[in-house]
Structure formats: structure tokens, C-alpha cells
Amino acid sequence: xxxxxxxxxxxxxxxxxxxxxxxxxxxxxxxxxxxxxxxxxxxxxxxxxxxxxxxxxxxxxxxxxxxxxxxxxxxxxxxxxxxxxxxxxxxxxxxxxxxxxxxxxxxxxxxxxxxxxxxxxxxxxxxxxxxxxxxxxxxxxxxxxxxxxxxxxxxxxxxxxxxxxx
Amino acid sequence: xxxxxxxxxxxxxxxxxxxxxxxxxxxxxxxxxxxxxxxxxxxxxxxxxxxxxxxxxxxxxxxxxxxxxxxxxxxxxxxxxxxxxxxxxxxxxxxxxxxxxxxxxxxxxxxxxxxxxxxxxxxxxxxxxxxxxxx
Numbered sequence: 001x002x003x004x005x006x007x008x009x010x011x012x013x014x015x016x017x018x019x020x021x022x023x024x025x026x027x028x029x030x031x032x033x034x035x036x037x038x039x040x041x042x043x044x045x046x047x048x049x050x051x052x053x054x055x056x057x058x059x060x061x062x063x064x065x066x067x068x069x070x071x072x073x074x075x076x077x078x079x080x081x082x083x084x085x086x087x088x089x090x091x092x093x094x095x096x097x098x099x100x101x102x103x104x105x106x107x108x109x110x111x112x113x114x115x116x117x118x119x120x121x122x123x124x125x126x127x128x129x130x131x132x133x134x135x136x137x138x139x140x141x142x143x144x145x146x147x148x149x150x151x152x153x154x155x156x157x158x159x160x161x162x163x164x165x166x
Numbered sequence: 167x168x169x170x171x172x173x174x175x176x177x178x179x180x181x182x183x184x185x186x187x188x189x190x191x192x193x194x195x196x197x198x199x200x201x202x203x204x205x206x207x208x209x210x211x212x213x214x215x216x217x218x219x220x221x222x223x224x225x226x227x228x229x230x231x232x233x234x235x236x237x238x239x240x241x242x243x244x245x246x247x248x249x250x251x252x253x254x255x256x257x258x259x260x261x262x263x264x265x266x267x268x269x270x271x272x273x274x275x276x277x278x279x280x281x282x283x284x285x286x287x288x289x290x291x292x293x294x295x296x297x298x299x300x301x
């Protein structure tokens with residue numbers, strides 16, 4: 001049987017950075033990623049009491065992507081202000097002063113922008129595979145689709161990225 | 167000629183096995199189009215995987231359980247505050263409002279009787295005055 005973190009604090013310590021990277025690459029926005037991580041930890045804290053032994057990572061990433069999708073739906077119903085200009089204007093020239101969070105993020109700016117252009121299903125599949133490092137089976141469990149669909153979404157997502165980046 | 171394009175990513179991710187793997191490798195050896203596509207996909211895959219890993223900013227993970235609040239944290243706070251204010255107003259009003267004066271049956275009868283005398287439109291039959299019945 002897979003051992004699982006017993007408390008949400010342990011989940012935060014072990015998975016917090018991965019969840020944040022997933023959230024950031026999906027949203028492209030540090031504030032949204034911050035809120036999403038806290039929402040996921042809240043859901044984990046509520047859900048741990050009823051957790052049934054099984055794939056803990058599948059359970060965790062299902063919670064994470066559901067929290068992300070809920071946030072997307074909520075924002076569609078109630079549009080908020082666009083991202084601040086400075087976030088849109090990250091560029092490679094600023095990489096010289098690599099001390100700040102924004103400068104480090106800017107190294108992957110073109111790829112990040114291209115990711116945000118992908119439809120959510122494809123973006124999610126690519127990020128779970130290439131950023132989080134889940135297997136196709138784990139992605140299928142998290143997203144609740146067959147492995148064949150995961151395979152197709154990852155490949156089509158990468159092809160879209162190639163077109164966007166070329 | 168069919169091109170098993172969607173198998174390319176699975177192959178690069180180590181997710182292709184058995185007959186599908188053999189089939190793709192056989193195909194790639196004789197298909198320039200799919201070989202070129204595999205190079206493109208490999209570059210994109212490497213680019214996404216080269217994105218810097220972001221450290222968790224301070225403050226994202228709450229230090230104490232009480233700091234874990236939902237995304238709609240303000241909603242519950244305002245509902246609670248409004249309910250507390252309403253309850254306080256009701257409690258204060260109950261304390262400062264004097265109780266109604268006691269009135270006897272005789273006094274009530276006297277009041278209605280006076281009004282019946284002065285106001286012909288008044289219909290005392292509509293007023294029910296409790297009357298003590300002696301056994």
C-alpha cells in the first residue's frame with residue numbers, strides 16, 4: 001500500500017513546489033498560482049480525513065486540476081482585471097539581473113506565452129507531463145480520461161506549441 | 167500511407183511498448199515526414215522541460231492552520247459580521263424598550279365605551295374583551 005502524507009502541512013512541504021509550478025504554468029500569473037496553491041491545500045486538508053488508500057498523487061492532482069478548472073469557470077462568470085503590464089513585458093533582456101523571481105521566470109517567457117495560447121485540455125496535459133513529470137497513467141487518473149486521450153492531447157498540444165513558437 | 171503521428175510523443179516519453187513501438191520504429195526508418203516531425207516535437211518537449219523550476223514564494227504555504235482560507239475568504243467574514251451586528255441591535259433594543267403598561271379589563275371596557283359614545287362608526291362588536299366567568 002502506498003504511504004501517504006498524514007497532514008496537509010506534509011503535503012505542502014512535499015508537493016507545494018510542484019503544485020505551484022503546475023499552477024503557474026497553467027495560469028501564467030504568480031498571484032493566481034499563489035491563490036490556487038492555497039485553495040488546493042485547503043481542499044487537501046478537508047479531504048484527507050476521507051481519503052481512501054490508492055494513488056495519492058492521482059488524488060492530489062485531481063484536486064489540483066479541479067481547483068484550477070473551478071477558478072477558470074469562476075473567472076469566466078466574473079471577469080477580472082487583465083494581468084499587469086509588467087507581467088506581459090517580461091523579456092529576455094532582463095535576464096541579466098537574474099536575482100528576482102520575475103527575471104528567472106522571463107527565461108521561459110516565449111514558451112510560457114505559447115502555453116497560455118493552448119486550449120486548457122491540451123495545456124493541462126502538456127504541463128502535467130513536461131513540468132510536473134507525471135506518467136500518462138497518472139495523468140489519465142488525474143484528468144479522468146483514457147490513456148489514449150492523454151497521449152493524443154500531449155502530442156497535439158506539442159504540435160500547437162511548435163506552430164506557436166516557430 | 168498512414169502516418170502514426172500521435173505515437174511520436176508517446177515514444178519520446180517512454181510510453182510506447184510492444185507492437186506499437188516496433189511499428190513506429192519501422193515506420194520512422196522509411197518516412198522522412200514523420201522523422202522530421204519527431205525532431206520538431208523533441209525540440210518543443212525539451213523546451214517545455216527546460217522551463218525554470220520556480221521556488222515556492224514565501225507566504226504561499228500558511229504557517230498556521232488558521233491562515234488556511236478559501237479563495238472566497240471575504241464572503242464568510244462579511245456574512246458573519248452582518249449577522250453579529252443584527253443580533254447586537256436586537257439585543258440592545260430589547261434591553262432599552264420599556265414593557266407595555268398593564269391595563270385592566272375595566273379600564274379597557276371604559277375606553278371602548280367612551281369611543282362608542284363619541285364615534286358612531288366605531289363598532290364595538292368587533293372587539294373581544296375577555297370577561298371573567300365566575301362559577
